Amino acid sequence: MAELFLNHATIVTMNPQREIIDDGFIRICGDHIADLGPSSRFSQPNDRMSINLDMRGKIIFPGLINTHNHMFQTLTKGLGDDRVLADWLKDMTFPAASYLDEESVYWAAVCACLEGFHSGTTTVLDYMYPHPKPGLSDPIIKAFLDTGVRGLFGRGMMDTGQQFGLDPRILQDRDAALADAERLLQKYGGRDERVSIWLAPAALWSNTEPMLKGLAELQRRYGARLTVHISETPFDRQATETLHGHNELRVLEDLGLLNNKLLMVHSVWLTDQDISQAAAAGAAISHNPVSNMYLSSGVAPIPEARRCGIPVGLATDGPASNNAQDMVEVLKFTALLHKVHHLDPLAMTAGQVLEMATIEGARALGLERKIGSLEVDKKADLFVFNPELSLKAVPMHDPVSTLVYASSSQNVEMVIVDGRIVLEGGKPTLISETETVAATRQVAENLRRRAGISIKPAW
Ligand SMILES: [Zn+2]
Numbered sequence: 053m054a055e056l057f058l059n060h061a062t063i064v065t066m067n068p069q070r071e072i073i074d075d076g077f078i079r080i081c082g083d084h085i086a087d088l089g090p091s092s093r094f095s096q097p098n099d100r101m102s103i104n105l106d107m108r109g110k111i112i113f114p115g116l117i118n119t120h121n122h123m124f125q126t127l128t129k130g131l132g133d134d135r136v137l138a139d140w141l142k143d144m145t146f147p148a149a150s151y152l153d154e155e156s157v158y159w160a161a162v163c164a165c166l167e168g169f170h171s172g173t174t175t176v177l178d179y180m181y182p183h184p185k186p187g188l189s190d191p192i193i194k195a196f197l198d199t200g201v202r203g204l205f206g207r208g209m210m211d212t213g214q215q216f217g218l219d220p221r222i223l224q225d226r227d228a229a230l231a232d233a234e235r236l237l238q239k240y241g242g243r244d245e246r247v248s249i250w251l252a253p254a255a256l257w258s259n260t261e262p263m264l265k266g267l268a269e270l271q272r273r274y275g276a277r278l279t280v281h282i283s284e285t286p287f288d289r290q291a292t293e294t295l296h297g298h299n300e301l302r303v304l305e306d307l308g309l310l311n312n313k314l315l316m317v318h319s320v321w322l323t324d325q326d327i328s329q330a331a332a333a334g335a336a337i338s339h340n341p342v343s344n345m346y347l348s349s350g351v352a353p354i355p356e357a358r359r360c361g362i363p364v365g366l367a368t369d370g371p372a373s374n375n376a377q378d379m380v381e382v383l384k385f386t387a388l389l390h391k392v393h394h395l396d397p398l399a400m401t402a403g404q405v406l407e408m409a410t411i412e413g414a415r416a417l418g419l420e421r422k423i424g425s426l427e428v429d430k431k432a433d434l435f436v437f438n439p440e441l442s443l444k445a446v447p448m449h450d451p452v453s454t455l456v457y458a459s460s461s462q463n464v465e466m467v468i469v470d471g472r473i474v475l476e477g478g479k480p481t482l483i484s485e486t487e488t489v490a491a492t493r494q495v496a497e498n499l500r501r502r503a504g505i506s507i508k509p510a511w
Contacts, residue, residue, distance in 0.1 A: 054101035056080040056471070060091050061107035061436070064451055066114050066410045066425040070403070072451070078112060080432040083245075083471040087428060107436060111451045113406075114426050115174025115202075115433035115469065116379040117413035119338040120279070120317050122370030123164035123178045123192060124149065124157050127496040129375040131505055137285050137347045138217060144505055145372055146219035149182035151502040154191045156495040161195030163492040165203075166485055167377035169475040170461040172435035174202055174468075175414075175423060177338075177367075179279060179317070181208030181254040182222040183229065189236055196247055200474035200482045202433060204417065205240075206252030206279050207233040209267065213258035216291045230266045237274045245422070245431075246470055250315075251278040256303050257291035268307045277313045277418060279338070280304075283326070284318035285349050301326050310335060315365075315416055318343075319357070320350040327353065331360040336416035339408065341389045342382055343369030351393045354386075355400065365413030366405070380464070383409060383456045402456035435475075436466035 056079075063076040065088070077094040079087040097104060125145070132144035161178065168176055180192055189207060196203030210218065211226045236249045251267045253259040259267075270276055282300050283289055289300060296303045304310040312334030319337045322330070330337075339354050358364055366382050368374050383405050390400035414424025423433050439445040439454060442462040448454040455463075467475035474481055480488075500507075 053082055054099065054103070055086070055097060057094070057097060057102065057104040058107050058112060058436070059094055059104060061110050061112045062451055063088065063112045063426060064114075064406075065427065066407070067427050078426065078432075078434070080468070080471050083431055085426060085428055085430055085432050088426060109438070109440065110465065111437040111439070111455070112426065112434050113172065113437060113455065114410040114424055115435055115467065116172045116409045117365060117417065117424065118168060118173050118176040118367050118377070118379055119315065119365035119413050119416055120340055120367035120369055121164065121176050121178045121377070122181065122372070123161040123195075124152055124180065124182070125370035125372035126160040126164045126492065127156060127499050128372040128505070131500065131507065132372050133508065133510070135347070137349060138287060140347060140373065142217055142219075146222060147503040147505060148499060150184050150219060150221035151499055152182060152184055152188060154187055156499050157188050158191035158195055159488065159491045159495045161192045162199055162483060162488050164371065164377050165195055165199035165201045166480050166483070166488055168201065168379065169199070169467045169480060170464055170478070171378045171380040172437070172464045172467065173377070173379045174433040174435065175204070175417070175419070176201055177204040177206055177250065177279065177417065179206035179208055179252045181210060181252065183208065183224055183232075184222050186228070186232070189232060193240065193247055198483050199480065200469050200472055202246050202423070202469055204248050204250055205236065206250040207236055208252045208254055209233070209263055210254040210258035211263045212260045212295070213255075216257055218258055226260070226263050226266065230263070230270065233267075233270055237270065237276055241274060249276060251276050253278070253280050255281045255288055255292075256300050257288065257295050261296065264303075264307050264309070268309055271309070271313065275313075277315065278309060279315040279317060282316040282319050283321040286321055289321060301329050305329070305333075313418065317367075318349065318352060320344055320352045322353060322357070324356070327357050327360050327362065331357070331362045336363040336365065338365050338367045338416065339386065340367045340369040341385045343373040345385070345389065346373050346375075351389060355390060355394065358404075363412050363415035364408050365416035366409045378461060379409060380455070380459055380461055387456055402453050405456050406452055432468055432471040434468050435464055437463050438465040439463060441465065
């Protein structure tokens with residue numbers, strides 16, 4: 053088999069020793085890392101089909117893992133600025149979501165995956181909660197396959213919540229939604245490791261007890277993982293109490309869903325008791341600092357959760373509350389937010405941020421044996437960082453500090469997912485970026501007009 057050699061790079065492995073190899077090589081065979089180590093041990097391949105790339109002056113990091121997204125919101129970037137969550141949902145996101153169709157969600161997802169590559173993202177969990185019509189799951193999975201990203205598709209659910217302001221046009225028929233989730237689990241379960249299916253009830257207050265029981269049953273039968281927005285704002289806590297009569301963690305526990313297959317999103321307003329309960333159950337958290345700041349939701353207790361042993365992954369959230377797919381930007385915001393919130397520069401360090409974006413994010417998704425670090429036999433998911441592509445990254449004394457605090461997507465030169473080069477010289481290799489830009493602009497403008505969303509002046 054033709055092999056790919058990346059030689060003379062600085063390799064930030066994120067292995068258990070957090071080893072950084074100053075002048076190293078990686079040998080990629082098929083979808084995995086067959087060998088890596090100091091370049092002094094490297095021998096020139098005999099096979100003429102093999103590709104040998106000189107990476108002098110460049111850094112190789114494990115691919116970044118984006119644990120929460122709503123890719124359809126690519127089409128509504130900037131339309132919901134300067135609002136709290138409830139108004140952002142009511143005035144912009146729900147109306148837009150009501151008019152989604154196959155073409156619009158496909159191009160939104162392709163554009164989101166490509167934008168993610170530019171900031172070193174190799175794995176993304178897309179949480180597709182609105183299904184105003186059938187058939188909107190498969191175009192997103194097609195976008196995963198067409199772009200080459202490692203894609204986790206969260207089949208979103210919501211069958212109640214009008215009393216809390218949820219738009220009835222995006223409520224789903226319970227049986228149809230559960231049947232579609234089961235169809236996807238059967239179709240994609242274990243077939244291609246680059247695509248997997250998750251269960252994704254939008255929130256506990258937007259799902260009835262029978263729906264949540266149906267999801268618990270699917271989890272038992274298929275071993276599927278589940279992700280849900282938890283305590284993004286105090287409203288989530290109150291509405292869940294009103295609908296179910298208990299707090300969010302108790303509702304999950306009573307249904308058997310508070311377990312090590314659970315990824316709680318946001319978790320800004322978790323109490324100390326919630327954190328201990330989640331830690332004891334082995335649940336994980338997806339931290340979305342840019343979105344939490346954008347919607348003025350609050351600061352999630354991430355240092356506290358990590359101290360209790362909860363795996364925390366990082367995420368952009370949907371591009372309508374970010375307004376980008378830029379994981380490099382998320383790295384810097386994560387560090388700065390917790391430093392200033394705790395008035396403590398050690399509350400979050402560059403190293404801890406990179407852990408959450410790589411190996412700890414992999415743990416949060418249950419994928420730590422496959423991705424999240426550069427080690428022999430793991431999947432070849434990585435990106436090549438070239439500090440010379442922007443003055444911001446010059447000079448570079450420490451690659452981890454430079455990546456977190458002084459870089460941008462301009463520095464991401466190459467991305468490899470599952471052993472395949474999906475971005476090279478800053479350009480996607482499997483799908484045309486020019487065509488994607490044109491199609492995305494078109495479907496975004498069509499959607500905005502159909503949904504009757506006006507552009508709010510910025511001042
Ligand atoms: Zn979300």
